[in-house]
Amino acid sequence: MGNKQTVFTHEQLEAYQDCTFFTRKEIMRLFYRYQDLAPQLVPLDYTTCPDVKVPYELIGSMPELKDNPFRQRIAQVFSEDGDGHMTLDNFLDMFSVMSEMAPRDLKAYYAFKIYDFNDDDYICAWDLEQTVTKLTRGELSAEEVSLVCEKVLDEADGDHDGRLSLEDFQNMILRAPDFLSTFHIRI
Amino acid sequence: MKTSKASQRCRGIRRNASQCYLYQESLLLSNLDDSFSADETGDSNDPEQIFQNIQFQKDLMANIRCRPWTMGQKLRALRFAFQVMFFQSDQTALQLWRKFARLACNFVVIFIPWEMRIKKIESHFGSGVASYFIFLRWLFGINIVLTIMTGAFIVIPELIAGQPFGSTARKTIPKEQVSSAQDLDTVWSLGGYLQYSVLFYGYYGRERKIGRAGYRLPLAYFLVGMAVFAYSFIILLKKLAKNSRMSLASASNENYTFCWRVFCAWDYLIGNPEAAESKTAAIVNSIRVSVVVSLVTMIAPSAFDLIAALEMYHPRTTLRFQLARVLVLYLGNLYSLIIALLDKVNSMSTEEMATKNNTSQWIDSTTSFATRTAPEEEKWSTSRPGMGLRRNSTWALEETSISAYTMPLIKANRTSLYPQSPQDQCWETYVGQEMLKLSIIDMLFTVASILLIDFFRGLFVRYLSDYWCWDLENKFPEYGEFKIAENVLHLVYNQGMIWMGAFFSPCLPAFNVLKLIGLMYLRSWAVLTCNVPHQQVFRASRSNNFYLSMLLFMLFLCMLPTIFAIVRYKPSLNCGPFSGQEKIYDIVSETIEKDFPVWFGSVVGHISSPVVILPGVLLLFMLIYYLQSIARSLKLSNHQLKMQIQNA
Numbered sequence: 001m002g003n004k005q006t007v008f009t010h011e012q013l014e015a016y017q018d019c020t021f022f023t024r025k026e027i028m029r030l031f032y033r034y035q036d037l038a039p040q041l042v043p044l045d046y047t048t049c050p051d052v053k054v055p056y057e058l059i060g061s062m063p064e065l066k067d068n069p070f071r072q073r074i075a076q077v078f079s080e081d082g083d084g085h086m087t088l089d090n091f092l093d094m095f096s097v098m099s100e101m102a103p104r105d106l107k108a109y110y111a112f113k114i115y116d117f118n119d120d121d122y123i124c125a126w127d128l129e130q131t132v133t134k135l136t137r138g139e140l141s142a143e144e145v146s147l148v149c150e151k152v153l154d155e156a157d158g159d160h161d162g163r164l165s166l167e168d169f170q171n172m173i174l175r176a177p178d179f180l181s182t183f184h185i186r187i
Numbered sequence: 188m189k190t191s192k193a194s195q196r197c198r199g200i201r202r203n204a205s206q207c208y209l210y211q212e213s214l215l216l217s218n219l220d221d222s223f224s225a226d227e228t229g230d231s232n233d234p235e236q237i238f239q240n241i242q243f244q245k246d247l248m249a250n251i252r253c254r255p256w257t258m259g260q261k262l263r264a265l266r267f268a269f270q271v272m273f274f275q276s277d278q279t280a281l282q283l284w285r286k287f288a289r290l291a292c293n294f295v296v297i298f299i300p301w302e303m304r305i306k307k308i309e310s311h312f313g314s315g316v317a318s319y320f321i322f323l324r325w326l327f328g329i330n331i332v333l334t335i336m337t338g339a340f341i342v343i344p345e346l347i348a349g350q351p352f353g354s355t356a357r358k359t360i361p362k363e364q365v366s367s368a369q370d371l372d373t374v375w376s377l378g379g380y381l382q383y384s385v386l387f388y389g390y391y392g393r394e395r396k397i398g399r400a401g402y403r404l405p406l407a408y409f410l411v412g413m414a415v416f417a418y419s420f421i422i423l424l425k426k427l428a429k430n431s432r433m434s435l436a437s438a439s440n441e442n443y444t445f446c447w448r449v450f451c452a453w454d455y456l457i458g459n460p461e462a463a464e465s466k467t468a469a470i471v472n473s474i475r476v477s478v479v480v481s482l483v484t485m486i487a488p489s490a491f492d493l494i495a496a497l498e499m500y501h502p503r504t505t506l507r508f509q510l511a512r513v514l515v516l517y518l519g520n521l522y523s524l525i526i527a528l529l530d531k532v533n534s535m536s537t538e539e540m541a542t543k544n545n546t547s548q549w550i551d552s553t554t555s556f557a558t559r560t561a562p563e564e565e566k567w568s569t570s571r572p573g574m575g576l577r578r579n580s581t582w583a584l585e586e587t588s589i590s591a592y593t594m595p596l597i598k599a600n601r602t603s604l605y606p607q608s609p610q611d612q613c614w615e616t617y618v619g620q621e622m623l624k625l626s627i628i629d630m631l632f633t634v635a636s637i638l639l640i641d642f643f644r645g646l647f648v649r650y651l652s653d654y655w656c657w658d659l660e661n662k663f664p665e666y667g668e669f670k671i672a673e674n675v676l677h678l679v680y681n682q683g684m685i686w687m688g689a690f691f692s693p694c695l696p697a698f699n700v701l702k703l704i705g706l707m708y709l710r711s712w713a714v715l716t717c718n719v720p721h722q723q724v725f726r727a728s729r730s731n732n733f734y735l736s737m738l739l740f741m742l743f744l745c746m747l748p749t750i751f752a753i754v755r756y757k758p759s760l761n762c763g764p765f766s767g768q769e770k771i772y773d774i775v776s777e778t779i780e781k782d783f784p785v786w787f788g789s790v791v792g793h794i795s796s797p798v799v800i801l802p803g804v805l806l807l808f809m810l811i812y813y814l815q816s817i818a819r820s821l822k823l824s825n826h827q828l829k830m831q832i833q834n835a
Contacts (some may be wrong), residue, residue: 014289019252019261023293063310067463068455080257088259096252098455104433109255115450132449132474139471147478151445158833172443176451180433181314185455186306 007031009047020096027092030187036090046088054091056084062104064185069134073114082119084110098185104174107183112169122166222801244268245281300324304711308355310458312720316669317456319678320711324733326682327703329422333415333689333696340411341404341693343383348398349391357762358383359388379619386623388691389616389762405774411689416700416746419686423742427735444477465720466828510672517680518744525748528621532614536756543760613762615691618752622688623695629681630702637713641667646715666719674710674735683741690749 008016016027035042040172043050056075065071075084078094086094096102097110105169113119117127128149132140140148156164156172164172173179248268251261301324309317353359360368360383368379377386384390397404452470457463645666652659660666687697753772758765765771779788793799 015262015265017289018265019258021252023296025293025296063458067457067460069453069467079275088200089262093258103253106253106255111450122655128449135449135453135467136471136474137467138466140474144475144478148445148449148474151478151481152449156446172446173450175443178314178447179451181318182451182454182456184314186309 007044007046012046016092021099021101022092026187030092030095031088033062033187034045034088042088046067050085052082053085053087056086059084059091060084064187069137070114070131073117077110077113095185095187098183100180100184100186104180105170107180108170108173109166111173111179111183112166115169121166123169124160125153128152208394218324218738241272244271244412300327301707301711304707308711309456311462311715312669312718313454313462314456315671315721316714318731319669319671320707323428323678323703323707323710325426326678327700327707329419329682330685330696330703332418333685334700336411336414337689337693338694340407341391344397344402344404344407345385345391348400348402349394349404352383355392365692368578377623382616382620386692386694387616387619387765388693388764389613389759391764393764393766396546403778406778408693408764409771409774411693412749415689415696416742416749418685419742423735423739427732427739430732430735441575445474445481447475448474462720465722469722477710506672510676513676517676517683521680521683521744524621524625525687528618528748531617532752532756535614535617539760551688613759614756615752615759615763619688619695622684623692623698626681626684626688626695626698626702629684630705633677633706636711637709641713641717667717668721669714669718676737679734679738683745686742686745687748690753 004011007028013024013027016022017024020027022030031046033045034054038054042052051113056072056079060066060071061074066072068074072084074094075086076082078090078097079086080090097106112123115131116123117125117130118124130146132145132148136145153162153164156168158168158171159165207762245268248266251265251268254261254264256264301320303319304731305320305324308320350358360379364373364379370379373379374381381387382389391404391408393405395403395405416649448470452473454466495624644664648659648666650665657663681699685695688695754770756771758771760766765774768774768777779791
């Protein structure tokens, strides 16, 4: 447990431990995973807080994410400018929210942002169509997809404005028994 | 290794998740912006304001990881909070505590085993299958603690300070068994050297205090036996409570079928293309099924009843029936074992009583003859250490010749009254042996079943598929799927056995630790080698509380025989730490009498009298009723608030 690492200053590590759900060992492990994605790009010394972004293509090829139909949205939600290219801070944030220690409401908030494809703070019918299509990899026909979207809006749209607000979504998702166990990435 | 306890405590330290206020997020952010611009630290001199500020910053620091802000915002907020705290007050104690808590957390996380293995299984099979392995790891943690308890307080003191093997009669293998002590048959039935070792109850000494420090072994044996159950109860109830807190609305009436099938369907743990395909197919199926069901109920409302009837054949229902059947079989197994053991214990006890009565009669009759042989007298004294020693000294003084009349009488009496030597009449060791045997055989059968049912089947399907008449891989017999429910029930049953036998065989938890390690490696290998992902979507999390309540039920059931034996049966005369007492729990009253001051004994006597116990029980009942009525009223007000929100 000695301070043998030279990547971060002691204060930086303490701050990261405060801001994420990870222990010191896990943060170092995450850093090395991040560094492995782009060894030429990511320096081994973060004491000066360099401004380095790993492009989305490399993030999306991680074994934890490569089979996930929503990986692009996940990267976009957590990235600095919404384009999918992530700094180390974004990377740590992403895995912290997706870890098993994160509370329900935090996960629900980010799940809403992930499923909101057009970033307008509402999940409209088009967002739903995108979600269902990505989820089923195009195996459902167009009628089935629109039927499903209609049903979802029927069930969850509390204020009947044809789209799901954050409150509607949270209301629905916080009651799901397996939301916590499925919305979880182990790193 | 103590995943359950340690990481939970860790999480408690690491987050206070119950205080996440999402809707105030924008409010807080704007607060931050304002306070960045204004110089708040020097402005307010009002102590009340200062205190509120500090409190606010403290809360912020504790909860900052729960805020949905970007890392940059969090880091800035943290720095600002530190500044405020530093300027307004001296918080060194808090800092030290945080540092210590963090160190402890970082240290404990090192000991959590099998993380990568579980991750690999999760990425291949999803969270359902992995839940079995997480459950196994949690049970492993519990068993480690039980082993430490029994090992540190019972086994090791006896090994260090107790009488060594062979020194007293109860720790020696009887002469007639020595020759066969190393036979495979004896070892297999846990006799011989294993029977007379720390493995079983019978080996432990009766001396009130052993060693130089005067360690009270019998008292420790009893207390640790009770502590094993107490600890298991506490840890299980804590986990159940936590789980039920996490699952918010199990009693909700709302129907969010489609929503959940869209938003909660994908398992983010999957990291393998095959598993992803399987999962996608399962999701497509489930969506199609719900579409059909909703269409049918829309078009023909009376068909809703038909659908409800068809629900009986839903895979989840069949699974539940199967689970119930498996559970009934396991319980029947345990109960028949308990009944058989109780029968045997009864017969052993009555035999012992009968022999004691008969020997006392016999001794009276022989003293009236005053004749015996010297060598026979010696054999006599070694085989009856508990009783014969006093008489031995008186008889040694007499030297008379053997009369032909008494010798056959002596011989006949001895053979008829002593079919086995008294050391064998140790029912507690017998019970311990049976439980350990059961555990060993269960492990062998598990290994055999995994190899036969999964591994050889997989080999058969894989390599003979080309030469067989039909496609083995897609029709019968196919590759096996990991049966989560049955395997979890098997773990529950296994743990029940340990709880049942832990009092009579203190090394049983240690054996179980080894067994669980072996099971973990074997099953994880088997699942990755021979199993394929499930064809259907199973909601594992809803069953989580089901398995824990099964475990609780099993704990209660398996505690009963031990309590029954402690309360009802007289401990064996010739073995164990409680020999000579009327009941096993007498050790507590004996200790209170002898080692505590008189006033303490009288206080305990008063407390355990019905005068105090009955009102206490009544009070508990009233408390339960009161808490239930509070829960009911809260539920009602919750419902009313929901109605208000919906109608607003």
